[in-house]
Amino acid sequence: MGEVGSSIGRSVSPRPLRAQAPSRARERRADLLLAVGEIRHELEKNGALMLMALPGVILLLLFAYLPMPGIILAFKDYNFSKGLLGSDWVGLQNFMFLFGSGAAWRLIRNTLVLNSLFIVTTLIVSLALALLLHEIYDHFVTRIYQSILFFPHFISFVIVGYFTFGFLNADNGFLNSILAARGLPTIDWYATPAYWPAILTSVNLWRSAGYFTIIYLAGILGILPEYYEAARIDGANRWQEAWYITLAMIRPLIIINVLLAIGRIFFANFDLVFNVTRDNGLLFTTTDVIDTYVYRSLRTLGNYNLATAAGAFQATVGFLLVLLSNALVRRIDQDQALF
Protein backbone atom coordinates (compact mmCIF):
# COMPACT_ATOMS: atom_id res chain seq x y z
CA MET A 1 0.00 0.00 0.00
CA GLY A 2 2.96 2.25 0.54
CA GLU A 3 3.59 2.15 -3.17
CA VAL A 4 0.45 4.21 -3.78
CA GLY A 5 1.99 7.15 -2.05
CA SER A 6 5.28 6.74 -3.87
CA SER A 7 3.55 6.39 -7.21
CA ILE A 8 1.57 9.55 -6.50
CA GLY A 9 4.87 11.20 -5.86
CA ARG A 10 6.16 9.81 -9.10
CA SER A 11 3.10 10.75 -11.15
CA VAL A 12 4.64 14.04 -12.05
CA SER A 13 7.65 12.38 -13.64
CA PRO A 14 7.83 12.70 -17.42
CA ARG A 15 6.71 9.09 -18.08
CA PRO A 16 4.13 8.31 -20.77
CA LEU A 17 0.64 8.26 -19.19
CA ARG A 18 -0.10 4.66 -20.15
CA ALA A 19 3.06 3.35 -18.50
CA GLN A 20 2.50 5.00 -15.10
CA ALA A 21 -1.29 4.54 -14.71
CA PRO A 22 -1.16 0.72 -14.79
CA SER A 23 1.02 0.46 -11.66
CA ARG A 24 -1.53 2.10 -9.38
CA ALA A 25 -4.56 0.70 -11.15
CA ARG A 26 -2.88 -2.64 -11.41
CA GLU A 27 -2.30 -2.71 -7.66
CA ARG A 28 -5.89 -1.79 -6.94
CA ARG A 29 -7.13 -4.34 -9.42
CA ALA A 30 -4.83 -6.91 -7.91
CA ASP A 31 -6.17 -6.12 -4.43
CA LEU A 32 -9.70 -6.30 -5.70
CA LEU A 33 -9.08 -9.61 -7.42
CA LEU A 34 -7.49 -10.97 -4.27
CA ALA A 35 -10.45 -9.85 -2.20
CA VAL A 36 -12.93 -11.28 -4.68
CA GLY A 37 -10.88 -14.43 -4.83
CA GLU A 38 -10.96 -14.68 -1.07
CA ILE A 39 -14.67 -14.15 -0.94
CA ARG A 40 -15.17 -16.68 -3.70
CA HIS A 41 -12.86 -19.01 -1.85
CA GLU A 42 -14.78 -18.53 1.40
CA LEU A 43 -18.04 -19.06 -0.43
CA GLU A 44 -16.76 -22.16 -2.11
CA LYS A 45 -15.40 -23.54 1.13
CA ASN A 46 -18.43 -22.72 3.25
CA GLY A 47 -20.75 -23.74 0.46
CA ALA A 48 -19.03 -27.04 -0.13
CA LEU A 49 -18.84 -27.87 3.56
CA MET A 50 -22.47 -26.94 3.99
CA LEU A 51 -23.35 -29.16 1.06
CA MET A 52 -21.43 -31.99 2.65
CA ALA A 53 -23.33 -31.56 5.86
CA LEU A 54 -26.66 -31.22 4.08
CA PRO A 55 -27.73 -34.89 3.83
CA GLY A 56 -27.08 -35.37 7.54
CA VAL A 57 -28.88 -32.15 8.35
CA ILE A 58 -31.93 -33.18 6.37
CA LEU A 59 -32.02 -36.65 7.92
CA LEU A 60 -31.79 -35.24 11.42
CA LEU A 61 -34.45 -32.70 10.54
CA LEU A 62 -36.82 -35.44 9.44
CA PHE A 63 -36.21 -37.99 12.16
CA ALA A 64 -35.10 -35.97 15.16
CA TYR A 65 -36.37 -32.40 14.88
CA LEU A 66 -39.67 -32.90 13.14
CA PRO A 67 -40.95 -35.17 15.92
CA MET A 68 -39.86 -32.78 18.65
CA PRO A 69 -42.88 -30.44 18.61
CA GLY A 70 -44.96 -33.61 18.78
CA ILE A 71 -44.26 -33.66 22.47
CA ILE A 72 -47.28 -31.41 22.88
CA LEU A 73 -49.36 -34.45 22.00
CA ALA A 74 -49.00 -35.39 25.63
CA PHE A 75 -51.39 -32.53 26.37
CA LYS A 76 -53.88 -33.53 23.74
CA ASP A 77 -56.34 -36.30 23.12
CA TYR A 78 -54.89 -37.65 19.92
CA ASN A 79 -57.43 -38.42 17.25
CA PHE A 80 -56.07 -40.06 14.14
CA SER A 81 -58.42 -38.32 11.75
CA LYS A 82 -57.94 -34.91 13.29
CA GLY A 83 -54.21 -35.28 13.22
CA LEU A 84 -51.60 -33.56 15.34
CA LEU A 85 -52.92 -30.01 15.13
CA GLY A 86 -56.60 -30.76 15.13
CA SER A 87 -56.77 -32.95 18.20
CA ASP A 88 -58.35 -31.49 21.30
CA TRP A 89 -56.38 -30.10 24.19
CA VAL A 90 -56.89 -31.94 27.44
CA GLY A 91 -54.27 -30.29 29.59
CA LEU A 92 -52.74 -32.59 32.17
CA GLN A 93 -55.42 -35.25 31.84
CA ASN A 94 -53.14 -37.83 30.24
CA PHE A 95 -50.57 -37.35 32.98
CA MET A 96 -53.22 -37.68 35.64
CA PHE A 97 -54.33 -40.99 34.15
CA LEU A 98 -50.75 -42.13 33.96
CA PHE A 99 -49.84 -41.23 37.53
CA GLY A 100 -53.23 -41.84 39.02
CA SER A 101 -53.40 -45.43 37.88
CA GLY A 102 -50.17 -46.22 39.66
CA ALA A 103 -48.62 -47.24 36.39
CA ALA A 104 -46.22 -44.31 36.34
CA TRP A 105 -44.73 -45.03 39.74
CA ARG A 106 -44.18 -48.67 38.87
CA LEU A 107 -42.51 -47.69 35.59
CA ILE A 108 -40.27 -45.07 37.18
CA ARG A 109 -39.31 -47.40 40.00
CA ASN A 110 -38.51 -50.28 37.68
CA THR A 111 -36.55 -48.11 35.28
CA LEU A 112 -34.48 -46.52 38.04
CA VAL A 113 -33.93 -49.72 40.00
CA LEU A 114 -32.91 -51.77 36.98
CA ASN A 115 -30.62 -49.11 35.56
CA SER A 116 -29.01 -48.53 38.95
CA LEU A 117 -28.36 -52.24 39.32
CA PHE A 118 -26.92 -52.30 35.82
CA ILE A 119 -24.59 -49.37 36.49
CA VAL A 120 -23.29 -50.67 39.80
CA THR A 121 -22.76 -54.28 38.77
CA THR A 122 -21.20 -53.39 35.44
CA LEU A 123 -18.85 -50.97 37.15
CA ILE A 124 -17.68 -53.43 39.78
CA VAL A 125 -17.28 -56.38 37.45
CA SER A 126 -15.61 -54.56 34.59
CA LEU A 127 -13.22 -52.76 36.95
CA ALA A 128 -12.34 -56.04 38.63
CA LEU A 129 -11.73 -57.72 35.28
CA ALA A 130 -9.66 -54.79 34.06
CA LEU A 131 -7.50 -54.92 37.18
CA LEU A 132 -7.05 -58.66 36.77
CA LEU A 133 -6.18 -58.33 33.11
CA HIS A 134 -3.64 -55.68 33.99
CA GLU A 135 -1.85 -58.23 36.17
CA ILE A 136 -1.31 -60.57 33.27
CA TYR A 137 1.97 -59.83 31.62
CA ASP A 138 1.45 -61.83 28.47
CA HIS A 139 -0.23 -59.35 26.17
CA PHE A 140 -1.28 -61.97 23.69
CA VAL A 141 -3.22 -63.79 26.39
CA THR A 142 -4.71 -60.51 27.55
CA ARG A 143 -5.87 -59.81 24.02
CA ILE A 144 -7.55 -63.19 23.81
CA TYR A 145 -9.40 -62.70 27.10
CA GLN A 146 -10.49 -59.23 26.03
CA SER A 147 -11.84 -60.54 22.75
CA ILE A 148 -13.80 -63.32 24.38
CA LEU A 149 -15.24 -60.96 26.98
CA PHE A 150 -16.20 -58.53 24.25
CA PHE A 151 -17.86 -61.12 22.05
CA PRO A 152 -21.27 -61.03 23.79
CA HIS A 153 -21.57 -57.40 22.69
CA PHE A 154 -21.96 -58.65 19.10
CA ILE A 155 -24.91 -60.89 19.85
CA SER A 156 -28.31 -59.40 19.20
CA PHE A 157 -30.83 -59.29 22.01
CA VAL A 158 -33.14 -61.56 20.05
CA ILE A 159 -30.53 -64.30 20.31
CA VAL A 160 -30.13 -63.40 23.97
CA GLY A 161 -33.84 -64.03 24.30
CA TYR A 162 -33.31 -67.44 22.75
CA PHE A 163 -30.72 -68.68 25.16
CA THR A 164 -32.41 -67.16 28.19
CA PHE A 165 -35.42 -69.14 27.06
CA GLY A 166 -33.17 -72.16 26.89
CA PHE A 167 -32.05 -71.49 30.46
CA LEU A 168 -35.32 -70.44 32.04
CA ASN A 169 -37.97 -72.39 30.22
CA ALA A 170 -40.23 -73.94 32.82
CA ASP A 171 -40.69 -77.23 30.98
CA ASN A 172 -37.25 -78.16 29.83
CA GLY A 173 -34.94 -75.24 30.52
CA PHE A 174 -31.35 -75.77 31.55
CA LEU A 175 -31.83 -74.48 35.09
CA ASN A 176 -34.96 -76.46 35.73
CA SER A 177 -33.48 -79.68 34.42
CA ILE A 178 -30.56 -79.24 36.81
CA LEU A 179 -32.98 -78.61 39.67
CA ALA A 180 -35.07 -81.61 38.69
CA ALA A 181 -32.01 -83.81 38.47
CA ARG A 182 -31.16 -82.93 42.07
CA GLY A 183 -34.70 -83.61 43.18
CA LEU A 184 -35.39 -79.94 43.88
CA PRO A 185 -38.67 -78.32 42.92
CA THR A 186 -38.55 -76.54 39.58
CA ILE A 187 -39.33 -72.84 39.38
CA ASP A 188 -41.63 -71.25 36.85
CA TRP A 189 -39.22 -68.49 36.02
CA TYR A 190 -41.35 -66.74 33.46
CA ALA A 191 -44.19 -66.40 35.96
CA THR A 192 -42.30 -65.13 39.02
CA PRO A 193 -41.51 -61.41 38.91
CA ALA A 194 -39.27 -61.47 41.97
CA TYR A 195 -36.32 -63.13 40.26
CA TRP A 196 -36.23 -60.83 37.31
CA PRO A 197 -34.17 -57.86 38.50
CA ALA A 198 -31.42 -60.39 39.17
CA ILE A 199 -31.95 -62.14 35.85
CA LEU A 200 -31.96 -58.93 33.83
CA THR A 201 -28.92 -57.62 35.69
CA SER A 202 -27.02 -60.83 34.95
CA VAL A 203 -27.90 -60.68 31.28
CA ASN A 204 -26.90 -57.03 31.08
CA LEU A 205 -23.64 -57.88 32.80
CA TRP A 206 -22.99 -60.67 30.33
CA ARG A 207 -23.43 -58.30 27.46
CA SER A 208 -21.82 -55.09 28.69
CA ALA A 209 -18.98 -56.06 31.02
CA GLY A 210 -16.57 -56.80 28.22
CA TYR A 211 -17.07 -53.41 26.60
CA PHE A 212 -16.30 -51.49 29.79
CA THR A 213 -13.43 -53.79 30.67
CA ILE A 214 -11.76 -52.65 27.48
CA ILE A 215 -12.35 -49.01 28.33
CA TYR A 216 -11.03 -49.30 31.87
CA LEU A 217 -8.07 -51.43 30.83
CA ALA A 218 -7.14 -48.81 28.25
CA GLY A 219 -7.22 -46.21 31.00
CA ILE A 220 -5.09 -48.36 33.29
CA LEU A 221 -2.51 -48.97 30.62
CA GLY A 222 -2.08 -45.23 30.35
CA ILE A 223 -0.73 -45.00 33.89
CA LEU A 224 2.99 -44.30 33.98
CA PRO A 225 5.09 -47.21 35.25
CA GLU A 226 7.13 -44.77 37.34
CA TYR A 227 4.31 -44.57 39.84
CA TYR A 228 4.38 -48.33 40.34
CA GLU A 229 8.15 -48.38 40.66
CA ALA A 230 8.10 -45.64 43.23
CA ALA A 231 5.42 -47.47 45.18
CA ARG A 232 7.35 -50.71 45.05
CA ILE A 233 10.43 -48.97 46.40
CA ASP A 234 8.29 -47.70 49.23
CA GLY A 235 7.27 -51.28 49.93
CA ALA A 236 3.70 -51.31 48.72
CA ASN A 237 2.12 -54.69 48.01
CA ARG A 238 -0.15 -55.57 45.11
CA TRP A 239 -3.35 -54.55 46.86
CA GLN A 240 -1.99 -51.19 47.89
CA GLU A 241 -0.73 -50.64 44.39
CA ALA A 242 -4.16 -51.40 42.99
CA TRP A 243 -5.95 -49.11 45.41
CA TYR A 244 -3.63 -46.15 45.71
CA ILE A 245 -2.33 -46.02 42.17
CA THR A 246 -4.45 -47.87 39.65
CA LEU A 247 -7.87 -47.00 40.93
CA ALA A 248 -6.83 -43.53 41.99
CA MET A 249 -5.40 -42.70 38.57
CA ILE A 250 -8.42 -43.87 36.63
CA ARG A 251 -10.86 -42.32 39.06
CA PRO A 252 -11.76 -39.52 36.58
CA LEU A 253 -12.47 -42.12 33.90
CA ILE A 254 -14.69 -44.07 36.26
CA ILE A 255 -16.56 -41.01 37.42
CA ILE A 256 -17.15 -39.86 33.87
CA ASN A 257 -18.51 -43.21 32.76
CA VAL A 258 -20.75 -43.46 35.79
CA LEU A 259 -22.01 -39.93 35.37
CA LEU A 260 -22.79 -40.48 31.71
CA ALA A 261 -24.66 -43.65 32.63
CA ILE A 262 -26.60 -41.86 35.36
CA GLY A 263 -27.49 -39.18 32.88
CA ARG A 264 -29.26 -41.88 30.87
CA ILE A 265 -30.88 -43.50 33.89
CA PHE A 266 -34.36 -42.67 32.78
CA PHE A 267 -33.85 -44.45 29.48
CA ALA A 268 -34.04 -48.19 29.79
CA ASN A 269 -32.52 -50.72 27.43
CA PHE A 270 -35.64 -51.67 25.54
CA ASP A 271 -34.13 -54.52 23.55
CA LEU A 272 -32.74 -56.15 26.67
CA VAL A 273 -35.93 -56.03 28.68
CA PHE A 274 -38.29 -56.76 25.81
CA ASN A 275 -36.47 -59.77 24.43
CA VAL A 276 -35.47 -61.42 27.68
CA THR A 277 -38.86 -61.05 29.36
CA ARG A 278 -40.55 -61.77 26.01
CA ASP A 279 -43.07 -59.07 26.78
CA ASN A 280 -44.56 -61.29 29.43
CA GLY A 281 -47.35 -59.54 31.31
CA LEU A 282 -46.87 -61.65 34.43
CA LEU A 283 -43.51 -60.04 34.98
CA PHE A 284 -44.52 -56.42 34.55
CA THR A 285 -44.46 -55.55 38.23
CA THR A 286 -40.69 -55.74 38.28
CA THR A 287 -39.74 -55.51 34.63
CA ASP A 288 -42.02 -53.03 32.93
CA VAL A 289 -39.93 -49.98 32.22
CA ILE A 290 -40.94 -46.70 30.64
CA ASP A 291 -39.69 -47.75 27.21
CA THR A 292 -41.57 -51.04 27.09
CA TYR A 293 -44.71 -49.37 28.41
CA VAL A 294 -44.61 -46.68 25.75
CA TYR A 295 -43.98 -49.24 23.02
CA ARG A 296 -46.79 -51.48 24.21
CA SER A 297 -49.25 -48.61 24.58
CA LEU A 298 -48.47 -47.46 21.08
CA ARG A 299 -48.19 -50.66 19.08
CA THR A 300 -50.19 -53.23 20.97
CA LEU A 301 -52.88 -51.29 22.77
CA GLY A 302 -53.17 -48.34 20.42
CA ASN A 303 -53.45 -46.03 23.41
CA TYR A 304 -51.63 -43.01 22.09
CA ASN A 305 -52.43 -40.74 25.01
CA LEU A 306 -50.73 -42.74 27.72
CA ALA A 307 -47.83 -43.45 25.43
CA THR A 308 -47.26 -39.77 24.67
CA ALA A 309 -47.57 -38.75 28.32
CA ALA A 310 -45.04 -41.36 29.44
CA GLY A 311 -42.74 -40.52 26.53
CA ALA A 312 -42.90 -36.79 27.18
CA PHE A 313 -42.20 -37.31 30.85
CA GLN A 314 -39.22 -39.48 30.05
CA ALA A 315 -37.84 -37.09 27.46
CA THR A 316 -38.10 -34.09 29.78
CA VAL A 317 -36.70 -35.63 32.93
CA GLY A 318 -34.08 -37.43 30.90
CA PHE A 319 -33.06 -34.18 29.26
CA LEU A 320 -32.56 -32.44 32.59
CA LEU A 321 -30.57 -35.36 33.97
CA VAL A 322 -28.33 -35.53 30.92
CA LEU A 323 -27.67 -31.79 31.13
CA LEU A 324 -26.86 -32.07 34.81
CA SER A 325 -24.59 -35.08 34.46
CA ASN A 326 -22.81 -33.55 31.50
CA ALA A 327 -22.22 -30.33 33.41
CA LEU A 328 -20.66 -32.39 36.19
CA VAL A 329 -18.50 -34.31 33.72
CA ARG A 330 -17.33 -31.01 32.29
CA ARG A 331 -16.05 -29.94 35.70
CA ILE A 332 -13.85 -33.03 35.80
CA ASP A 333 -12.49 -33.29 32.32
CA GLN A 334 -13.72 -30.97 29.62
CA ASP A 335 -12.67 -33.19 26.74
CA GLN A 336 -14.88 -36.01 27.90
CA ALA A 337 -18.06 -33.98 28.00
CA LEU A 338 -20.49 -34.19 25.14
CA PHE A 339 -20.46 -30.44 24.66
Next chain:
Amino acid sequence: MELVSGGAPRHRRAPLTPGRVLIHLVMIAASVACVVPLLLILAASITDEDVLANDGYRLIPRVVSFAAYQFILVLDPDQIVHSYGVSAFVTFVGSSCGLLVMAMLGYAISRRDFRYRNMLAFYVFFTMLFNGGLVPFYIVVTQYLHLNDSIGALILPYLVIPFFVLLLRTYFAALPRELIEAAKIDGASEWRTFFQVVVPLSTPSLATVGLFCLLLYWNDLWLSLLFIDSKALFSLQYLLWHTINAIQTIEAASQTSGFRPPLQTVRMAMAVFAIGPVLFAFLFVQKYFIRGITLGGLKG
Protein backbone atom coordinates in the same frame (compact mmCIF):
# COMPACT_ATOMS: atom_id res chain seq x y z
CA MET B 1 0.65 -53.59 20.20
CA GLU B 2 -1.44 -50.49 20.88
CA LEU B 3 -2.54 -51.63 24.28
CA VAL B 4 0.95 -51.67 25.76
CA SER B 5 1.44 -48.74 28.10
CA GLY B 6 3.98 -46.08 27.41
CA GLY B 7 7.23 -46.22 29.26
CA ALA B 8 9.36 -49.20 30.19
CA PRO B 9 7.68 -52.49 29.39
CA ARG B 10 7.57 -55.12 32.06
CA HIS B 11 10.25 -57.62 31.16
CA ARG B 12 10.02 -59.82 34.23
CA ARG B 13 8.90 -63.31 33.51
CA ALA B 14 5.74 -63.81 35.54
CA PRO B 15 6.32 -66.33 38.34
CA LEU B 16 3.60 -68.92 38.58
CA THR B 17 2.36 -67.92 42.01
CA PRO B 18 -0.97 -69.10 43.36
CA GLY B 19 -2.23 -65.54 42.89
CA ARG B 20 -1.41 -65.65 39.21
CA VAL B 21 -3.07 -69.03 38.79
CA LEU B 22 -6.15 -67.67 40.52
CA ILE B 23 -6.27 -64.73 38.16
CA HIS B 24 -6.18 -67.02 35.17
CA LEU B 25 -8.86 -69.22 36.68
CA VAL B 26 -11.12 -66.23 37.17
CA MET B 27 -10.51 -65.05 33.62
CA ILE B 28 -11.15 -68.50 32.24
CA ALA B 29 -14.37 -68.72 34.23
CA ALA B 30 -15.45 -65.34 32.86
CA SER B 31 -14.59 -66.43 29.34
CA VAL B 32 -16.54 -69.63 29.73
CA ALA B 33 -19.51 -67.67 31.06
CA CYS B 34 -19.39 -65.56 27.93
CA VAL B 35 -19.41 -68.53 25.61
CA VAL B 36 -21.68 -71.05 27.34
CA PRO B 37 -25.02 -69.45 26.40
CA LEU B 38 -24.17 -69.73 22.73
CA LEU B 39 -23.00 -73.30 23.14
CA LEU B 40 -26.34 -74.04 24.71
CA ILE B 41 -28.10 -72.82 21.60
CA LEU B 42 -25.79 -74.82 19.37
CA ALA B 43 -26.23 -77.96 21.44
CA ALA B 44 -29.99 -77.60 21.47
CA SER B 45 -30.08 -77.18 17.70
CA ILE B 46 -28.45 -80.55 17.14
CA THR B 47 -30.48 -82.39 19.73
CA ASP B 48 -33.34 -84.69 18.90
CA GLU B 49 -36.62 -82.85 19.41
CA ASP B 50 -38.23 -85.36 21.74
CA VAL B 51 -35.10 -85.69 23.84
CA LEU B 52 -35.00 -81.91 24.08
CA ALA B 53 -38.60 -81.74 25.22
CA ASN B 54 -38.19 -84.44 27.84
CA ASP B 55 -34.67 -84.04 29.15
CA GLY B 56 -34.32 -80.35 28.65
CA TYR B 57 -31.61 -78.09 27.34
CA ARG B 58 -28.14 -79.41 27.96
CA LEU B 59 -24.68 -78.44 26.92
CA ILE B 60 -23.98 -81.86 25.50
CA PRO B 61 -26.87 -83.36 23.56
CA ARG B 62 -27.94 -86.82 24.58
CA VAL B 63 -29.17 -87.77 21.15
CA VAL B 64 -27.78 -85.90 18.21
CA SER B 65 -30.10 -85.12 15.35
CA PHE B 66 -29.80 -82.72 12.47
CA ALA B 67 -33.52 -82.78 11.74
CA ALA B 68 -33.86 -79.11 12.55
CA TYR B 69 -31.30 -78.12 9.96
CA GLN B 70 -32.89 -80.44 7.48
CA PHE B 71 -36.22 -78.82 8.16
CA ILE B 72 -34.91 -75.37 7.52
CA LEU B 73 -32.67 -76.06 4.58
CA VAL B 74 -34.65 -78.68 2.75
CA LEU B 75 -38.28 -78.31 3.63
CA ASP B 76 -38.75 -74.60 4.21
CA PRO B 77 -35.75 -72.43 3.44
CA ASP B 78 -37.64 -69.64 1.78
CA GLN B 79 -38.52 -67.48 4.71
CA ILE B 80 -35.14 -67.63 6.36
CA VAL B 81 -33.24 -67.04 3.14
CA HIS B 82 -35.49 -64.14 2.34
CA SER B 83 -35.04 -62.60 5.76
CA TYR B 84 -31.30 -63.05 5.44
CA GLY B 85 -31.53 -61.09 2.21
CA VAL B 86 -33.52 -58.32 3.80
CA SER B 87 -31.08 -58.02 6.69
CA ALA B 88 -28.07 -58.12 4.40
CA PHE B 89 -29.49 -55.45 2.11
CA VAL B 90 -30.52 -53.14 4.93
CA THR B 91 -27.19 -53.61 6.69
CA PHE B 92 -25.05 -53.03 3.64
CA VAL B 93 -26.97 -50.06 2.25
CA GLY B 94 -27.55 -48.52 5.65
CA SER B 95 -23.95 -48.82 6.79
CA SER B 96 -22.38 -47.51 3.62
CA CYS B 97 -24.77 -44.60 3.19
CA GLY B 98 -24.73 -43.84 6.89
CA LEU B 99 -20.95 -43.84 7.02
CA LEU B 100 -20.75 -41.47 4.06
CA VAL B 101 -23.36 -39.07 5.44
CA MET B 102 -21.91 -39.07 8.95
CA ALA B 103 -18.34 -38.71 7.74
CA MET B 104 -19.21 -35.65 5.69
CA LEU B 105 -21.17 -34.22 8.57
CA GLY B 106 -18.43 -34.92 11.08
CA TYR B 107 -15.83 -33.46 8.76
CA ALA B 108 -17.78 -30.25 8.30
CA ILE B 109 -18.11 -29.85 12.06
CA SER B 110 -14.44 -30.60 12.59
CA ARG B 111 -13.20 -27.81 10.36
CA ARG B 112 -12.36 -24.85 12.58
CA ASP B 113 -12.47 -22.46 9.66
CA PHE B 114 -16.01 -23.39 8.75
CA ARG B 115 -18.26 -20.45 9.45
CA TYR B 116 -21.33 -22.45 10.51
CA ARG B 117 -19.39 -24.98 12.52
CA ASN B 118 -20.75 -24.20 15.98
CA MET B 119 -24.29 -23.91 14.76
CA LEU B 120 -24.01 -27.27 13.06
CA ALA B 121 -22.42 -28.88 16.10
CA PHE B 122 -25.24 -27.70 18.30
CA TYR B 123 -27.81 -28.86 15.74
CA VAL B 124 -26.38 -32.36 15.67
CA PHE B 125 -25.55 -32.88 19.32
CA PHE B 126 -28.68 -31.38 20.79
CA THR B 127 -30.51 -34.41 19.45
CA MET B 128 -28.49 -36.54 21.84
CA LEU B 129 -30.04 -34.68 24.74
CA PHE B 130 -33.64 -34.29 23.82
CA ASN B 131 -36.18 -36.02 21.64
CA GLY B 132 -39.92 -35.74 21.20
CA GLY B 133 -40.66 -39.23 22.44
CA LEU B 134 -41.62 -42.39 20.63
CA VAL B 135 -45.13 -41.45 19.60
CA PRO B 136 -44.28 -38.27 17.67
CA PHE B 137 -41.45 -40.16 15.98
CA TYR B 138 -43.85 -42.92 15.03
CA ILE B 139 -46.44 -40.47 13.73
CA VAL B 140 -43.87 -38.58 11.68
CA VAL B 141 -42.49 -41.73 10.10
CA THR B 142 -45.80 -43.39 9.35
CA GLN B 143 -48.11 -40.51 8.56
CA TYR B 144 -45.93 -37.70 7.32
CA LEU B 145 -43.11 -39.60 5.65
CA HIS B 146 -45.30 -42.55 4.69
CA LEU B 147 -42.57 -45.03 5.45
CA ASN B 148 -44.57 -47.59 7.37
CA ASP B 149 -44.07 -51.14 6.18
CA SER B 150 -41.30 -50.09 3.81
CA ILE B 151 -37.61 -50.83 3.51
CA GLY B 152 -36.87 -47.14 3.99
CA ALA B 153 -38.17 -47.37 7.55
CA LEU B 154 -35.47 -49.93 8.27
CA ILE B 155 -32.64 -47.88 6.82
CA LEU B 156 -33.27 -44.15 7.10
CA PRO B 157 -33.74 -43.57 10.85
CA TYR B 158 -30.28 -44.89 11.69
CA LEU B 159 -28.34 -43.16 8.95
CA VAL B 160 -27.25 -40.38 11.31
CA ILE B 161 -26.27 -41.43 14.81
CA PRO B 162 -25.03 -38.33 16.66
CA PHE B 163 -22.67 -40.35 18.86
CA PHE B 164 -20.85 -41.69 15.80
CA VAL B 165 -20.74 -38.22 14.30
CA LEU B 166 -19.05 -37.15 17.52
CA LEU B 167 -16.45 -39.91 17.20
CA LEU B 168 -15.74 -38.97 13.62
CA ARG B 169 -15.54 -35.30 14.40
CA THR B 170 -13.03 -35.94 17.16
CA TYR B 171 -10.88 -37.94 14.80
CA PHE B 172 -11.06 -35.48 11.93
CA ALA B 173 -10.25 -32.60 14.24
CA ALA B 174 -7.07 -34.39 15.27
CA LEU B 175 -5.74 -34.40 11.71
CA PRO B 176 -3.10 -31.73 11.10
CA ARG B 177 -4.50 -28.61 9.52
CA GLU B 178 -1.44 -28.30 7.33
CA LEU B 179 -2.61 -31.22 5.26
CA ILE B 180 -5.85 -29.54 4.34
CA GLU B 181 -4.14 -26.23 3.75
CA ALA B 182 -1.57 -27.90 1.57
CA ALA B 183 -4.30 -29.45 -0.50
CA LYS B 184 -5.94 -26.07 -0.86
CA ILE B 185 -2.73 -24.45 -1.95
CA ASP B 186 -2.43 -27.12 -4.56
CA GLY B 187 -5.81 -25.98 -5.82
CA ALA B 188 -7.99 -28.85 -4.66
CA SER B 189 -11.66 -28.17 -4.07
CA GLU B 190 -13.22 -29.03 -0.70
CA TRP B 191 -14.71 -32.19 -2.15
CA ARG B 192 -11.41 -33.37 -3.54
CA THR B 193 -9.69 -32.54 -0.29
CA PHE B 194 -12.18 -34.61 1.60
CA PHE B 195 -12.26 -37.65 -0.62
CA GLN B 196 -8.65 -37.76 -1.71
CA VAL B 197 -6.78 -36.46 1.30
CA VAL B 198 -8.85 -36.75 4.47
CA VAL B 199 -10.67 -40.04 3.88
CA PRO B 200 -7.59 -42.14 3.04
CA LEU B 201 -5.95 -40.86 6.21
CA SER B 202 -8.95 -41.69 8.35
CA THR B 203 -9.46 -45.35 7.59
CA PRO B 204 -9.12 -46.52 11.23
CA SER B 205 -11.89 -44.32 12.54
CA LEU B 206 -14.04 -44.81 9.44
CA ALA B 207 -13.62 -48.56 9.78
CA THR B 208 -14.56 -48.45 13.45
CA VAL B 209 -17.70 -46.41 12.88
CA GLY B 210 -18.54 -48.50 9.84
CA LEU B 211 -18.31 -51.65 11.91
CA PHE B 212 -20.48 -50.17 14.62
CA CYS B 213 -23.03 -49.30 11.95
CA LEU B 214 -22.93 -52.82 10.53
CA LEU B 215 -23.57 -54.21 13.98
CA LEU B 216 -26.37 -51.73 14.64
CA TYR B 217 -28.25 -52.57 11.47
CA TRP B 218 -27.70 -56.32 11.55
CA ASN B 219 -28.89 -56.68 15.14
CA ASP B 220 -31.77 -54.24 15.01
CA LEU B 221 -35.21 -55.36 16.06
CA TRP B 222 -36.64 -52.02 17.10
CA LEU B 223 -37.41 -50.54 13.68
CA SER B 224 -39.00 -53.77 12.52
CA LEU B 225 -41.16 -53.92 15.64
CA LEU B 226 -42.37 -50.40 15.04
CA PHE B 227 -42.91 -50.27 11.33
CA ILE B 228 -42.96 -53.67 9.66
CA ASP B 229 -46.05 -55.79 9.11
CA SER B 230 -45.55 -57.71 5.88
CA LYS B 231 -43.54 -60.91 5.80
CA ALA B 232 -41.63 -59.85 2.72
CA LEU B 233 -39.85 -57.23 4.83
CA PHE B 234 -39.07 -59.41 7.83
CA SER B 235 -35.47 -58.94 8.83
CA LEU B 236 -33.62 -61.90 10.25
CA GLN B 237 -33.96 -60.67 13.84
CA TYR B 238 -37.63 -59.96 13.40
CA LEU B 239 -38.20 -63.42 11.95
CA LEU B 240 -36.39 -64.97 14.90
CA TRP B 241 -38.40 -62.93 17.36
CA HIS B 242 -41.64 -63.88 15.69
CA THR B 243 -40.69 -67.52 15.67
CA ILE B 244 -39.93 -67.74 19.35
CA ASN B 245 -43.07 -65.87 20.32
CA ALA B 246 -45.58 -67.19 17.87
CA ILE B 247 -44.52 -70.73 18.50
CA GLN B 248 -46.55 -70.94 21.70
CA THR B 249 -49.84 -71.24 19.90
CA ILE B 250 -48.53 -73.82 17.47
CA GLU B 251 -47.11 -75.86 20.33
CA ALA B 252 -50.40 -75.86 22.18
CA ALA B 253 -52.24 -76.95 19.05
CA SER B 254 -49.77 -79.68 18.24
CA GLN B 255 -50.04 -81.21 21.68
CA THR B 256 -53.69 -81.98 21.14
CA SER B 257 -53.24 -83.33 17.66
CA GLY B 258 -50.24 -85.47 18.62
CA PHE B 259 -48.08 -84.29 15.75
CA ARG B 260 -44.84 -82.68 16.78
CA PRO B 261 -42.88 -80.85 14.14
CA PRO B 262 -39.30 -80.10 15.22
CA LEU B 263 -40.19 -76.80 16.80
CA GLN B 264 -37.75 -75.94 19.55
CA THR B 265 -34.79 -77.37 17.74
CA VAL B 266 -35.80 -75.49 14.61
CA ARG B 267 -35.86 -72.28 16.61
CA MET B 268 -32.40 -72.95 17.93
CA ALA B 269 -31.12 -73.86 14.50
CA MET B 270 -32.40 -70.55 13.15
CA ALA B 271 -30.60 -68.80 15.94
CA VAL B 272 -27.39 -70.59 14.94
CA PHE B 273 -27.85 -69.28 11.41
CA ALA B 274 -28.17 -65.80 12.81
CA ILE B 275 -25.10 -66.03 15.02
CA GLY B 276 -22.96 -67.65 12.33
CA PRO B 277 -22.13 -64.55 10.28
CA VAL B 278 -21.68 -62.48 13.42
CA LEU B 279 -19.18 -64.95 14.82
CA PHE B 280 -17.41 -65.11 11.51
CA ALA B 281 -17.22 -61.35 11.22
CA PHE B 282 -16.19 -61.03 14.85
CA LEU B 283 -13.07 -63.09 14.35
CA PHE B 284 -11.90 -60.67 11.71
CA VAL B 285 -13.02 -57.34 13.12
CA GLN B 286 -12.69 -57.64 16.88
CA LYS B 287 -9.21 -56.22 16.69
CA TYR B 288 -10.48 -53.02 15.06
CA PHE B 289 -13.38 -52.69 17.45
CA ILE B 290 -11.11 -52.94 20.47
CA ARG B 291 -8.64 -50.53 18.97
CA GLY B 292 -11.41 -48.10 18.11
CA ILE B 293 -12.89 -48.23 21.57
CA THR B 294 -9.60 -47.73 23.33
CA LEU B 295 -8.42 -44.90 21.12
CA GLY B 296 -11.54 -42.96 20.51
CA GLY B 297 -14.23 -44.34 22.65
CA LEU B 298 -12.98 -43.60 26.12
CA LYS B 299 -16.02 -41.40 26.42
CA GLY B 300 -17.93 -44.56 27.13
